[in-house]
Amino acid sequence: MSAAANDTSVDGQIPRQPTAPGTESVLPELRNAWWEHGVRRRAETGVFGVFADLPKLIGHAVAVSWRADRLRTLIVAAATLGGGVMSTFGLLSAQRLLVQLFSGGPTPERVKAALPALALLAAATAIRGGLGIAVGYAQNGLSPRVNQAVERRLFEATTAVRLDAFDADAFADDMERATRGSDAGIALVNDTANMFAGVVNLIAVAVAVVVINPLLLAALLVATLPNGYAALRAGHLRYATYLAGSVRRRRLWVLQRQMAERDSAPELRSYWLRGFLLGQYDMVMRAQTTEELALARRVTTTTSIGAIISGLALGGVWVLLGLLLAGGRIPLSAAVTCVVAVQAAQRALATATFQLDRLYSDGQFFKEYVGFLDRAQTYLPSDDEPGSLPEPAALRQLTVRGVSLRYPDRESLAVDDVTLTVEAGQTVAFVGENGSGKSTLAAMIAGLRSPTAGVIEWNGSPLEDWDRPALGARIAVVSQEHHKWPYTAATNIAMGDIAASPERATIEAAAARAAAHDTILALPHGYETLLDRTFKEGQDLSGGQWQRITAARGFYRDAELLLMDEPSSALDPRAEDALFQAIRSRQGQKTTILITHRLANVIHADRIFVMHDGVLVESGTHAELVAADGRYANLFALQAAGYQRSG
Numbered sequence: 001m002s003a004a005a006n007d008t009s010v011d012g013q014i015p016r017q018p019t020a021p022g023t024e025s026v027l028p029e030l031r032n033a034w035w036e037h038g039v040r041r042r043a044e045t046g047v048f049g050v051f052a053d054l055p056k057l058i059g060h061a062v063a064v065s066w067r068a069d070r071l072r073t074l075i076v077a078a079a080t081l082g083g084g085v086m087s088t089f090g091l092l093s094a095q096r097l098l099v100q101l102f103s104g105g106p107t108p109e110r111v112k113a114a115l116p117a118l119a120l121l122a123a124a125t126a127i128r129g130g131l132g133i134a135v136g137y138a139q140n141g142l143s144p145r146v147n148q149a150v151e152r153r154l155f156e157a158t159t160a161v162r163l164d165a166f167d168a169d170a171f172a173d174d175m176e177r178a179t180r181g182s183d184a185g186i187a188l189v190n191d192t193a194n195m196f197a198g199v200v201n202l203i204a205v206a207v208a209v210v211v212i213n214p215l216l217l218a219a220l221l222v223a224t225l226p227n228g229y230a231a232l233r234a235g236h237l238r239y240a241t242y243l244a245g246s247v248r249r250r251r252l253w254v255l256q257r258q259m260a261e262r263d264s265a266p267e268l269r270s271y272w273l274r275g276f277l278l279g280q281y282d283m284v285m286r287a288q289t290t291e292e293l294a295l296a297r298r299v300t301t302t303t304s305i306g307a308i309i310s311g312l313a314l315g316g317v318w319v320l321l322g323l324l325l326a327g328g329r330i331p332l333s334a335a336v337t338c339v340v341a342v343q344a345a346q347r348a349l350a351t352a353t354f355q356l357d358r359l360y361s362d363g364q365f366f367k368e369y370v371g372f373l374d375r376a377q378t379y380l381p382s383d384d385e386p387g388s389l390p391e392p393a394a395l396r397q398l399t400v401r402g403v404s405l406r407y408p409d410r411e412s413l414a415v416d417d418v419t420l421t422v423e424a425g426q427t428v429a430f431v432g433e434n435g436s437g438k439s440t441l442a443a444m445i446a447g448l449r450s451p452t453a454g455v456i457e458w459n460g461s462p463l464e465d466w467d468r469p470a471l472g473a474r475i476a477v478v479s480q481e482h483h484k485w486p487y488t489a490a491t492n493i494a495m496g497d498i499a500a501s502p503e504r505a506t507i508e509a510a511a512a513r514a515a516a517h518d519t520i521l522a523l524p525h526g527y528e529t530l531l532d533r534t535f536k537e538g539q540d541l542s543g544g545q546w547q548r549i550t551a552a553r554g555f556y557r558d559a560e561l562l563l564m565d566e567p568s569s570a571l572d573p574r575a576e577d578a579l580f581q582a583i584r585s586r587q588g589q590k591t592t593i594l595i596t597h598r599l600a601n602v603i604h605a606d607r608i609f610v611m612h613d614g615v616l617v618e619s620g621t622h623a624e625l626v627a628a629d630g631r632y633a634n635l636f637a638l639q640a641a642g643y644q645r646s647g
């Protein structure tokens with residue numbers, strides 16, 4: 001398959017392309033993602049299984065709408081129902097009108113007798129139209145409000161969950177489906193109103209038909225139910241396919257961005273990845289199209305069979321009517337009304353089943369949303385009442401006691417039974433090879449991750465026993481994978497302490513400590529320069545310049561405990577020197593935990609902790625560790641030799 005795929009997808013201008021092995025294995029998620037938790041079960045609940053959940057979902061949607069805008073929710077509900085009643089009323093008036101017109105007697109008399117019915121019909125039609133307009137207005141105002149409320153709730157959840165939620169397999173896919181579900185919220189509210197209107201209408205017409213002849217009602221049901229069932233089943237097929245394609249859609253979305261976005265543009269060109277990415281796109285698209293075609297076939301078959309059965313049954317209804325008329329069982333006026341009623345009933349039934357289908361599929365999508373919010377709950381940090389926990393005092397001692405962490409689906413521990421103590425005012429360093437667990441340990445100390453075993457104590461009490469926001473306010477973290485926030489340079493730094501009102505002097509002081517001040521002044525609008533090239537007048541920075549800004553963000557909050565994870569990896573020697581001087585100036589007053597590979601910078605640290613494969617293997621001052629002639633001494637000698645050779 002890959003040879004053919006490459007032939008068709010690769011542009012002639014592109015030279016060599018990756019061949020079979022790479023292309024096949026890059027995207028394992030082309031298949032339907034049945035392995036995801038609960039997805040198969042959800043898809044297999046069957047057509048009627050979902051109805052069990054519908055009342056709850058409708059309740060949820062109406063509650064959301066009610067909270068978003070009470071008045072408009074009431075108007076939509078009342079006016080839609082009123083509209084349904086009015087159309088029934090109109091139908092009955094039409095029936096009376098016809099009876100009057102087709103009764104015996106001279107024509108002018110008949111017309112005169114029919115006038116009240118005509119007036120009623122006109123009134124019902126007018127009121128119905130007016131109510132329709134009211135629904136339109138109310139819905140227009142309601143939809144954006146409900147959308148906003150539903151979407152905001154989603155982001156409230158995604159921003160509140162613990163960091164480890166993002167390591168869970170299905171979280172991203174759940175989130176993808178939940179986004180779609182948020183649109184279904186407002187749809188569900190509208191569907192519910194329309195559905196009720198349809199049912200009211202249907203009942204009224206059914207009553208009218210039964211009055212004429214009960215046999216007709218049975219015939220009508222036969223004529224409409226197959227269509228209704230087919231519509232439901234088609235909806236279920238669409239939903240099941242949608243569920244299974246979640247990973248594929250996300251992959252497609254990622255690919256689309258990779259091919260169109262600025263971040264990937266340089267590497268795409270330098271490695272000639274264009275043909276490769278287009279090839280991947282073709283493969284995912286082909287899988288997607290195959291699924292969609294299969295779905296279209298099944299949906300068409302289902303609805304066609306429904307339509308054929310319904311059509312035959314409807315023919316039966318007309319034949320039955322003819323027989324009744326021919327046998328003199330009903331008068332002509334009743335037969336004419338009957339034709340009108342049957343058509344009205346058909347319309348009502350069609351509307352009701354259509355609404356049911358919509359309600360069903362919107363309900364399912366909304367269920368994904370609600371389900372995501374439920375699952376997100378399990379990732380929320382323990383929700384202690386604000387203020388129920390004591391606020392921590394200034395740091396005296398930080399203790400890491402037998403702490404381990406295992407990432408999900410990983411065999412070995414990322415951090416393995418580490419015990420260490422940091423006294424207030426110390427500058428300590430974590431050193432060790434890539435993947436030795438330094439960042440993971442720092443994340444636990446910062447309270448971003450919870451240890452799988454062991455405990456981290458602030459002044460002798462576990463971190464969880466302190467008021468979280470108050471504890472957070474005492475800690476600043478410059479993480480290894482810093483984020484480039486698309487705001488101005490000043491805001492990028494001030495985000496280090498979003499609770500404080502941004503003071504230009506403080507921002508500049510923080511920038512100066514991270515050697516970022518001159519860099520920022522050289523930008524077209526200085527501190528007010530927008531740091532996102534994709535916006536008008538936005539600017540981009542070099543990797544090292546960005547790193548200066550992120551270090552400044554860490555300094556902006558004059559935190560008691562500052563964690564800096566490889567803050568100088570991209571800095572030039574002068575900037576690095578300035579940064580480490582700023583860090584050293586904290587020594588004796590504030591506590592700093594520093595992770596770096598530039599060992600020359602940790603010589604002055606009060607204590608150096610050497611990590612290897614998650615285990616704390618050595619600790620001591622630089623002099624002690626060099627004297628011990630272990631792992632640290634080895635790494636240090638290696639780095640020092642590099643400088644000596646070149647010098």
Ligand SMILES: Nc1ncnc2c1ncn2[C@@H]1O[C@H](COP(=O)(O)OP(=O)(O)O)[C@@H](O)[C@H]1O
Nearest residue numbers: 167407410414433434435436437438439440441
């Ligand atoms: N989010 C994660 N999910 C799974 N494994 C991870 C995650 N982050 C790091 N790891 C693994 O944990 C180990 C330690 O990583 P890390 O603490 O980042 O090391 P260091 O900062 O010392 O380079 C590595 O083996 C890494 O692959």
Ligand SMILES: [Mg+2]
Nearest residue numbers: 438439480565
């Ligand atoms: Mg790291």
